[in-house]
Amino acid sequence: MRRVVVTGLGMINSLGHDKDSSFEAIIKGECGIDTITLFNPEGISAKIAGEVKDFDPTTVMNAKETKKADRFIQLGLVAAKEAIADADIDGMDRERFGVSSAAGIGGLPAIERNSIVCETRGARRISPFFIPSALVNMLGGFVSIYEDLKGPNLSSVTACAAGTHAIAEAAKTIMLDGADAMLVIGAESAICPVGIGGFASMKALSTRNDDPKSASRPFDKDRDGFVMGEGAGALVLEDLESAKARGAKIYAELVGFGESGDANHITTPTMDGPLRAMKAAMRMAGNPKLDYINAHGTSTPVNDKNETAAIKELLGGKENCPPVSSTKGQIGHCLGAAGSSEAVISIMAMNRGVIPPTINYTTPNENCDLDYVTEGAREAELNVVMSNSFGFGGTNGVVIFKKYQG
Numbered sequence: 001m002r003r004v005v006v007t008g009l010g011m012i013n014s015l016g017h018d019k020d021s022s023f024e025a026i027i028k029g030e031c032g033i034d035t036i037t038l039f040n041p042e043g044i045s046a047k048i049a050g051e052v053k054d055f056d057p058t059t060v061m062n063a064k065e066t067k068k069a070d071r072f073i074q075l076g077l078v079a080a081k082e083a084i085a086d087a088d089i090d091g092m093d094r095e096r097f098g099v100s101s102a103a104g105i106g107g108l109p110a111i112e113r114n115s116i117v118c119e120t121r122g123a124r125r126i127s128p129f130f131i132p133s134a135l136v137n138m139l140g141g142f143v144s145i146y147e148d149l150k151g152p153n154l155s156s157v158t159a160c161a162a163g164t165h166a167i168a169e170a171a172k173t174i175m176l177d178g179a180d181a182m183l184v185i186g187a188e189s190a191i192c193p194v195g196i197g198g199f200a201s202m203k204a205l206s207t208r209n210d211d212p213k214s215a216s217r218p219f220d221k222d223r224d225g226f227v228m229g230e231g232a233g234a235l236v237l238e239d240l241e242s243a244k245a246r247g248a249k250i251y252a253e254l255v256g257f258g259e260s261g262d263a264n265h266i267t268t269p270t271m272d273g274p275l276r277a278m279k280a281a282m283r284m285a286g287n288p289k290l291d292y293i294n295a296h297g298t299s300t301p302v303n304d305k306n307e308t309a310a311i312k313e314l315l316g317g318k319e320n321c322p323p324v325s326s327t328k329g330q331i332g333h334c335l336g337a338a339g340s341s342e343a344v345i346s347i348m349a350m351n352r353g354v355i356p357p358t359i360n361y362t363t364p365n366e367n368c369d370l371d372y373v374t375e376g377a378r379e380a381e382l383n384v385v386m387s388n389s390f391g392f393g394g395t396n397g398v399v400i401f402k403k404y405q406g
Contacts, residue, residue, distance in 0.1 A: 004171045005404055007181075007248040008087025008236030010079035011344045013331040014050035014229055018082055023348045026330045027377045029359045031213040033227050033332055038191050046205035048212040049191045050229030050332025061146075070107035070133045073142050075337075076187030076232045080143045083183060083234035087248065098151025098179040099140040102166035102186035104159045104336030104391065107134030109192040136336075139187055151179040156336075159391030160296070162186060163233060163339025167399050168257040170237045180242045186340030187232035196228060202267065204300065216333075217360040218297035218326035219304045219368035226298040229332025233341030252347045252401040255384075256285030262394025269303055269390055275310040277396035281386065282314070285400045290315070290322045291380065292355050294346045294387040297326020298333055305367040307388065318370060323380070325373040329359040339389035339397060347401055350382040 009019050014032025016022035025032070033050045041047040057066045057074040060081055066074065089097065114130045132138050137155035144153050152173050156165040163186030170182035190196075199205050206225040208215035217223040243250055258280025262273035274296075282288070295307055308324075315321050327345055334341055349356055358372040383403045390396045 001175050002177065003240035004174050004237050004254045005240050005243050006235050006251040006254065006347060007238045007243050008083040009251060009344050009347065010082030010086060010234035011232070011341055012052060012075055012078045013231030013334065013341060014052055015331055017078065019344060019348065023345065026327050026345060026356050027354055029330065029357050029376055031330050031359065033212045033215060035212060036191060036196070039193055041196060044197050044200050045207050046196055046200045047209045048215055048227055049196065050227060051191060052230055068129045068133055069142055070110040071189035072103055072106060072187045073139050075189055075230065076139045076185050077142060077146060079187065079232035079234035080147065080183060080185045083236050084147050087236040091246070092181060094148050095150045096180040097149045098153060098173060098182045099144045099149050100154045100166040100170035100182050100184045101137065101140030101143065102156040102162035102336050102340060103136045103139060103188050104162050105188065105190045105195065106136035108190045108195050110134040112192050112194045139185060143183065143185055149183060151182070158395045159393055160333070160335050160338055161389040161391035161395045161397040162336035163341065164343065164387065164389035164397030164399055165259065166340060167235065167343055168259060168397060171254050171257060174237060174239050181236060181238040183234065183236055184340055185232065185234045186337040188335040188337040189230040190335060191228055191230055199228065206299065214360050216299045216329045218299045218329055218358050219308065219365060219372050220361045221363040221365040223299045223301060223304065226300055226328065226333040229334040231331065231334050231341060232337050233344045235340065235343060250404045251351055253404045254399060255402045256281040256400035258284065258398045260396045264394055267392050269306055269394065271306040271309045273394055273396045274307060274388065274390050275313055277398045278310060278314045278388070281398040281400050288384045288402065290384055290386050291382040292322055292349065292385045293324045294342045294385065295324050295326045296388045296390045297328055297358070299328060303390065308368045308370055311370065321370050323355050323371045323373050323378065325356050325358040327356050339387065342387050343399055346385045346387045350385050350401065350403055353379055353381060355380050
């Protein structure tokens with residue numbers, strides 16, 4: 001079976017508009033979470049989020065085109081463009097180069113806006129661009145058009161595991177010779193009244209509104225829910241022989257991925273489902289020694305406890321576990337973009353030899369007792385890293401990357 005490597009990376013989130021500025025801020029423990037400005041959150045219990053600041057969509061598309069693409073697509077184009085440029089794909093066969101896109105919700109702001117128009121002004125006043133601007137797979141559609149990628153065009157819509165599942169789908173396509181390269185792009189922008197209000201109604205969001213920078217507290221005893229983020233993460237996956245033949249820069253090799261379903265509850269996660277996904281990824285990778293785990297780490301009471309227990313079960317006890325951290329304290333939970341973004345972060349951490357910290361962990365929790373790198377970023381030799389993503393509906397995805405040795 002063909003080996004799959006990573007030859008390009010891109011990222012945009014509340015801490016930066018590109019992978020390097022974002023990563024540096026994450027490593028420094030900076031936080032992009034603040035009071036919501038994209039709409040007036042009055043009347044909603046949660047009033048904070050990790051918004052992308054000073055974003056101008058005309059940097060990636062002309063002004064007329066912006067009407068056809070909701071914000072998640074616009075953000076996705078930024079990360080996709082960066083990853084494509086990073087991979088330097090000039091000369092590659094575009095018919096053998098595909099897209100695997102992902103979002104958990106897609107164009108929710110467009111759905112909300114047009115629903116209001118329909119209710120107040122009638123169905124005939126709905127924008128003709130509404131449907132193509134809101135569909136999740138239109139992220140891949142726009143990217144393929146803008147970058148002239150004519151290979152398989154796939155889309156994953158699996159809540160907060162979507163970005164990770166998109167990586168696995170892209171890898172399968174390359175492994176089975178369906179393409180020589182695939183651009184993975186996960187993007188999300190659901191910071192709107194319906195999005196924040198809906199999660200708030202479920203009591204899933206932190207209400208630490210008076211202290212936004214400390215609101216997302218993965219694994220901390222006083223965590224009270226996740227904080228919504230927005231952004232995008234992109235990776236170019238490529239057949240190893242193709243990458244070698246064109247002299248591409250290789251960031252990492254994708255050596256394992258695992259998927260599972262909880263079959264338990266529509267929103268409450270289990271320990272068993274994530275554990276089985278991690279086990280599957282480890283088997284595929286040949287059960288390597290893990291040097292770092294980028295946890296799903298949402299800052300919700302149930303997830304953080306279950307994920308900690310699953311990691312300990314996977315590796316045979318706390319004493320065998322590597323450092324674990326969650327970067328959601330810095331950028332919030334980007335839903336369908338979380339998996340792709342955190343894969344980018346994990347690969348950059350491995351290449352730069354530094355583990356991102358878990359910020360805001362100040363009060364120990366007896367159910368969350370691993371090494372969460374709470375003292376700040378830590379220099380370390382990283383050869384194998386794992387990234388976890390778990391979503392509503394009990395859908396789980398895990399990927400393992402290894403430093404490419406040549």
